[in-house]
Amino acid sequence: MPAAAYDIATSRPDAAPEFSPRQQVVLQHALMLLVEGGEKALTTAGLARTASCSKESLYKWFGDRDGLLAAVVAYQASQVQFPSESGATADADTFRAHVTAFVEALLGVLFSETSLALNRLSIGQSNTNSNRLGHLLLVRGKHMISARARTMLESGRRHGLLKFDDAEDAYQVLYGLAIRDVHIRFLLGESASTAERDHKSQAETAVDRFYRLFGA
Amino acid sequence: MPAAAYDIATSRPDAAPEFSPRQQVVLQHALMLLVEGGEKALTTAGLARTASCSKESLYKWFGDRDGLLAAVVAYQASQVQFPSESGATADADTFRAHVTAFVEALLGVLFSETSLALNRLSIGQSNTNSNRLGHLLLVRGKHMISARARTMLESGRRHGLLKFDDAEDAYQVLYGLAIRDVHIRFLLGESASTAERDHKSQAETAVDRFYRLFGA
DNA sequence: GCAGAACCGTACGGTACGGTTCGGTGTGCG
DNA sequence: CGCACACCGAACCGTACCGTACGGTTCTGC
Numbered sequence: 001m002p003a004a005a006y007d008i009a010t011s012r013p014d015a016a017p018e019f020s021p022r023q024q025v026v027l028q029h030a031l032m033l034l035v036e037g038g039e040k041a042l043t044t045a046g047l048a049r050t051a052s053c054s055k056e057s058l059y060k061w062f063g064d065r066d067g068l069l070a071a072v073v074a075y076q077a078s079q080v081q082f083p084s085e086s087g088a089t090a091d092a093d094t095f096r097a098h099v100t101a102f103v104e105a106l107l108g109v110l111f112s113e114t115s116l117a118l119n120r121l122s123i124g125q126s127n128t129n130s131n132r133l134g135h136l137l138l139v140r141g142k143h144m145i146s147a148r149a150r151t152m153l154e155s156g157r158r159h160g161l162l163k164f165d166d167a168e169d170a171y172q173v174l175y176g177l178a179i180r181d182v183h184i185r186f187l188l189g190e191s192a193s194t195a196e197r198d199h200k201s202q203a204e205t206a207v208d209r210f211y212r213l214f215g216a
Numbered sequence: 217m218p219a220a221a222y223d224i225a226t227s228r229p230d231a232a233p234e235f236s237p238r239q240q241v242v243l244q245h246a247l248m249l250l251v252e253g254g255e256k257a258l259t260t261a262g263l264a265r266t267a268s269c270s271k272e273s274l275y276k277w278f279g280d281r282d283g284l285l286a287a288v289v290a291y292q293a294s295q296v297q298f299p300s301e302s303g304a305t306a307d308a309d310t311f312r313a314h315v316t317a318f319v320e321a322l323l324g325v326l327f328s329e330t331s332l333a334l335n336r337l338s339i340g341q342s343n344t345n346s347n348r349l350g351h352l353l354l355v356r357g358k359h360m361i362s363a364r365a366r367t368m369l370e371s372g373r374r375h376g377l378l379k380f381d382d383a384e385d386a387y388q389v390l391y392g393l394a395i396r397d398v399h400i401r402f403l404l405g406e407s408a409s410t411a412e413r414d415h416k417s418q419a420e421t422a423v424d425r426f427y428r429l430f431g432a
Numbered sequence: 433g434c435a436g437a438a439c440c441g442t443a444c445g446g447t448a449c450g451g452t453t454c455g456g457t458g459t460g461c462g
Numbered sequence: 463c464g465c466a467c468a469c470c471g472a473a474c475c476g477t478a479c480c481g482t483a484c485g486g487t488t489c490t491g492c
Contacts, residue, residue, distance in 0.1 A: 124340025
């Protein structure tokens with residue numbers, strides 16, 4: 001019996017997956033192939049060639065091709081880090097700056113080529129395999145970010161800087177104001193306009209509008 | 217030399233693709249296969265079986281498999297219709313109701329299983345084939361809707377009901393307020409919550425917030 | 433009624449890829 | 463030294479699917 005594939009059920013969402021350094025290098029090569037050529041470009045033979053490893057090792061480490069894809073998603077999701085928020089609600093200006101920095105980081109992550117490639121991969125597979133990749137990306141990616149954002153917004157509410165009923169609802173509005181339809185357009189292959197490349201000003205206008213809706 | 221594949225370059229974006237009734241039936245079967253099983257489920261042999269046609273006819277009509285996929289996208293995009301906007305700016309209330317109806321229709325289209333399936337298909341292929349499908353979906357789908365929305369919003373501005381500088385920017389905000397991260401979550405396989413199924417109230421709150429930002 | 437076109441169903445070639453097996457190589461350890 | 467282990471590279475197998483070819487059938491215009 002071969003080694004078990006990387007399984008979402010046996011790994012807690014908040015536990016970083018532990019891949020050996022060699023495996024991490026291989027996963028980075030897999031990610032490169034995904035970014036430049038999409039899912040079709042990530043073949044086991046091709047990955048073994050570019051990463052200078054044997055197919056036997058791939059199957060020993062990841063079980064099968066689906067396990068490899070899941071490992072790539074899990075690994076990259078674990079690499080994403082957001083700025084800490086400790087004590088960022090000292091006063092109104094620094095809190096607002098912190099919110100803006102959060103949105104800017106969000107734009108930077110979601111619009112990066114690696115994130116777009118992994119989203120394309122997961123979306124393309126979302127109606128097969130009982131949808132492991134989609135769940136993985138949602139649980140390890142979006143839901144983590146959403147939780148982080150909610151605590152940040154609630155902190156602002158506690159300090160009388162924001163005013164809303166449902167933190168999840170407020171976060172979704174902030175997300176919508178910041179992302180709009182840019183994400184889906186990028187996923188479909190459209191390239192960024194010069195204005196859309198300026199994440200800082202994009203974040204500022206989004207936060208400005210957010211405050212006009214939810215500012216205290 | 218076989219018949220040419222359906223080619224985006226030879227068809228004007230505003231011209232409805234003319235498929236014979238028989239071909240339209242086949243394309244609807246293809247769409248069914250796509251909705252229930254994703255791209256992997258749409259094989260030429262499988263489509264020929266379920267649509268009761270021969271593979272030879274498929275290749276005569278659509279050139280190759282990519283041409284078939286492009287034809288499915290183009291056909292379904294041509295089927296999407298939005299309510300007309302003639303004389304909907306009579307007074308403030310009817311205009312706002314019209315905007316709300318537009319948003320509700322937008323939600324209905326984007327969150328339909330067929331639209332989600334075609335978006336998944338196009339996104340999955342967006343880094344291959346010089347990205348024909350992504351462009352097709354953007355040009356025949358999103359850009360058409362965006363143009364329609366801009367004229368609607370500018371009509372509201374002419375009548376002194378709305379206030380904004382850039383219609384495209386205003387439309388993107390409306391889009392973001394309405395869609396938020398629901399679209400990407402659905403694309404990743406998450407199922408709709410009961411609140412998210414109520415497109416009417418979703419549209420109303422979105423339009424309410426939009427008016428607080430852009431109302432005159 | 434007949435010729436030709438369009439079409440159906442099926443069988444087949446070619447190919448790409450997932451997954452397995454095997455021989456060879458380097459390394460750590462008793 | 464010799465054994466075990468992990469790994470690499472390559473060959474191999476089975477399968478799924480695209481694209482084509484062909485015989486037989488239905489439709490259409492003259």
